[in-house]
Amino acid sequence: MYPLIRPLLFRLEPERAHALSLSLISMAGRFAFTRTFLRACYTPPPKPVRAFGLDFPNPVGLAAGYDKDGLGWRGLACLGFGHLEVGTVTLLPQPGNPRPRLFRLPEDEALINRMGFPGHGAQAVAARLRRRQPGDVVLGVNLGKGKSTPLEEAAQDYLGLMEVFLPLADYLAINVSSPNTEGLRRLQARQALERLLLLLVERRDAQQAALGRRVPLLVKLSPDLDDGELDDALAALLNAGVDGVIATNTTVGREGLESSPRGQALAGEKGGLSGAPLRELSTRMVREISRRTEGRLPIIGAGGVMNAADARQKLEAGASLVQVYTGLVYAGPGLAKRIVAGL
Numbered sequence: 001m002y003p004l005i006r007p008l009l010f011r012l013e014p015e016r017a018h019a020l021s022l023s024l025i026s027m028a029g030r031f032a033f034t035r036t037f038l039r040a041c042y043t044p045p046p047k048p049v050r051a052f053g054l055d056f057p058n059p060v061g062l063a064a065g066y067d068k069d070g071l072g073w074r075g076l077a078c079l080g081f082g083h084l085e086v087g088t089v090t091l092l093p094q095p096g097n098p099r100p101r102l103f104r105l106p107e108d109e110a111l112i113n114r115m116g117f118p119g120h121g122a123q124a125v126a127a128r129l130r131r132r133q134p135g136d137v138v139l140g141v142n143l144g145k146g147k148s149t150p151l152e153e154a155a156q157d158y159l160g161l162m163e164v165f166l167p168l169a170d171y172l173a174i175n176v177s178s179p180n181t182e183g184l185r186r187l188q189a190r191q192a193l194e195r196l197l198l199l200l201v202e203r204r205d206a207q208q209a210a211l212g213r214r215v216p217l218l219v220k221l222s223p224d225l226d227d228g229e230l231d232d233a234l235a236a237l238l239n240a241g242v243d244g245v246i247a248t249n250t251t252v253g254r255e256g257l258e259s260s261p262r263g264q265a266l267a268g269e270k271g272g273l274s275g276a277p278l279r280e281l282s283t284r285m286v287r288e289i290s291r292r293t294e295g296r297l298p299i300i301g302a303g304g305v306m307n308a309a310d311a312r313q314k315l316e317a318g319a320s321l322v323q324v325y326t327g328l329v330y331a332g333p334g335l336a337k338r339i340v341a342g343l
Helices: 004-007 016-026 032-042 122-129 151-165 184-188 188-210 229-241 261-268 276-293 308-317 324-329 337-340
Strands: 049-051 054-056 061-062 083-089 103-104 110-113 138-143 171-175 217-221 244-247 273-275 297-303 321-324
Touching: 004 016, 016 032, 016 103, 016 273, 016 276, 049 273, 049 297, 054 138, 054 217, 061 337, 083 122, 083 171, 110 276, 110 337, 122 138, 122 151, 138 151, 151 171, 171 188, 188 217, 188 229, 217 229, 229 276, 244 276, 261 276, 273 276, 276 297, 276 308, 297 308, 308 321, 308 337, 321 324, 321 337, 324 337
Parallel strands: 061 083, 061 321, 083 138, 138 171, 171 217, 217 244, 244 297, 297 321
Antiparallel strands: 049 054, 103 110, 110 273
């Protein structure tokens, strides 16, 4: 049915359409009979994967950004995903950047966003996650620095977020790569990143006995790192002892766009580009990370996964898992099932 519904959604302003979709899946997730119906429609055949010390029912997950505040994750968990990543969550509530801040490029199957981590804050999200997730889906939480937090104090934001979400999440993802929070990407520099990650790993390890389990820490990197920057970032990750990497966030580049004149005008909007045009760049990053670390860092491949062939490309490049976001906007709720079935 989604091909019939999509034109109606696409008549709405993108952020409004997203809010409507999230509201509908949130309502569906509240009731046992609708959750059962969704699972019957969208659960793919099992294709288990073990990564970061966790068991995933299949390799396809939903990337951070779709459900920033944990509003719809119970319904989303019924759409066939092997894992969901809520967030990006900031310690305190914040409005994000001024609207409009989300733009569609339909000819390119792409989005541009400059959301700036809008959200309800850590405590509100935690309250929604305290009732554990339905089924066996793995739940990750993506953590980010607040807009008003000085860069030199960013560690305190991440440490505060860890305190809140270590008991609630199966894994945590450290977002230092969004292009939409001023200065955030500077945390990918080796010295800054290693200092931050050593603090986070130490705090995680100190909590492990009390939690009775080890919560993997992953780092989400930018696709726009050059070779030297990538080497520095990977050295920091390995030296700090994190458990894996998500490759990649959105790109500030605009290569490969083939939109109409209106789309070309939208391409000039500031923000991160996601979707099909990001596919090759993110896959290259997956391949380079796998090669440069000799497979020591498990990878979640994200960026331009629109179908099973795209997912297979990421997995063959060295990823253990993949994530979708923009693909869900263009292909609809059956995407995870189709990808898993096609692998």
